Amino acid sequence: MNKTDVLIIGAGPTGLFCAHQLGIIGLSCEIVDNLDKAGGQCIELYPDKPIYDIPAVPECTGEELTNNLLKQIKPFNIKFHLNERVEELKKNKNRWHVKTSAGIEFDVAAIVIAGGVGSFEPRKFPVKECEKFEGNSLFYSIKDKSIFKDKTISIFGGGDSALDWAIELSNNSKVNLIHRRDGFSGVEASVQKVKELNEQGKLNLYTKFQMDSVLGDKNIEKVKIKHEKGEIKEIKSDYVLGFFGLIMQLGPILDWGLNIDKKTVQVNTENFETNINGIFAIGDICSYPGKLKLILSGFHEGALAARGCFKYAKPDEKLRFEFTTTSKAAQERLGIKK
Numbered sequence: 001m002n003k004t005d006v007l008i009i010g011a012g013p014t015g016l017f018c019a020h021q022l023g024i025i026g027l028s029c030e031i032v033d034n035l036d037k038a039g040g041q042c043i044e045l046y047p048d049k050p051i052y053d054i055p056a057v058p059e060c061t062g063e064e065l066t067n068n069l070l071k072q073i074k075p076f077n078i079k080f081h082l083n084e085r086v087e088e089l090k091k092n093k094n095r096w097h098v099k100t101s102a103g104i105e106f107d108v109a110a111i112v113i114a115g116g117v118g119s120f121e122p123r124k125f126p127v128k129e130c131e132k133f134e135g136n137s138l139f140y141s142i143k144d145k146s147i148f149k150d151k152t153i154s155i156f157g158g159g160d161s162a163l164d165w166a167i168e169l170s171n172n173s174k175v176n177l178i179h180r181r182d183g184f185s186g187v188e189a190s191v192q193k194v195k196e197l198n199e200q201g202k203l204n205l206y207t208k209f210q211m212d213s214v215l216g217d218k219n220i221e222k223v224k225i226k227h228e229k230g231e232i233k234e235i236k237s238d239y240v241l242g243f244f245g246l247i248m249q250l251g252p253i254l255d256w257g258l259n260i261d262k263k264t265v266q267v268n269t270e271n272f273e274t275n276i277n278g279i280f281a282i283g284d285i286c287s288y289p290g291k292l293k294l295i296l297s298g299f300h301e302g303a304l305a306a307r308g309c310f311k312y313a314k315p316d317e318k319l320r321f322e323f324t325t326t327s328k329a330a331q332e333r334l335g336i337k338k
Helices: 013-024 040-045 062-076 128-133 160-169 188-199 251-255 295-313 328-333
Strands: 002-009 029-033 079-082 086-092 095-100 105-113 119-122 152-156 174-179 204-207 209-216 220-227 232-236 239-242 246-249 264-266 279-281
Touching: 002 013, 002 295, 013 029, 013 040, 013 062, 013 295, 013 328, 040 062, 086 251, 105 295, 128 209, 128 239, 152 160, 160 174, 160 188, 174 209, 188 204, 220 239, 279 295
Parallel strands: 002 029, 002 105, 029 079, 105 279, 152 174, 152 239, 174 204
Antiparallel strands: 086 095, 095 105, 119 246, 209 220, 220 232
């Protein structure tokens, strides 16, 4: 049994900053996330895309933002439980008993749901035989691009991820980009770049095609793609990448008795507590009048939710607000020596 003050569900930027704020005020926490790495949508959807609306940071990528947030919480030695989903939630006197999909159990005073708009699962190919190649020669995200060097890759999709990776991998690989429509949903600059590379013979672009079948024994050898008019092409391919976006699943959260409206959890704006005492919701998953789905809004929500957790974690103590520039306690927790 893991006993801690607060359990944060979601390791995106909002959850990570909330962990920092909890540490600053002397509360311990652990973080559970359905993905295999911290960073949430920033890492899964646009790790290399520039973000322009973080205060005092003119430009950064999703990966840079995540790395800086992880560096910021390093003094607190926070334990992460990745590839996990919270399945069970029970009230035990004044605390919560929580159990994950892998059977890990927690005893906590408060819970902060910071899970974006739910747990993320990649939208997959409908072709059944794709399943046996998953994680081997068929992927829905890229962790190590070096494996594709000097190989032939077939990329399916028409959004930013598909376009960005087609451009990136065309430097060292033979790339086929297949999309079911003529139009793309990615940024126009990337669309134009892909068309230029196609004209220059640096990648092969197939529009109005979809996957028909995938051929191979242990690894993929070829893919068959089918045009909307029925034409079928057979393409040699060492790897297949599918970028069709993520399916947002609320999952077991639906059964917790929370006020849910249009897949978001309603909260107050004093401390972002839900209708259930001791459960808070921050980031894209929470809703309230005037809500803005921005990372900077999530930071604000996380700071207030952390302070809302204090009364549950330390009911006999009074939280006194202090700036980190003058708070000796906060500086000690951050490992700052003066």
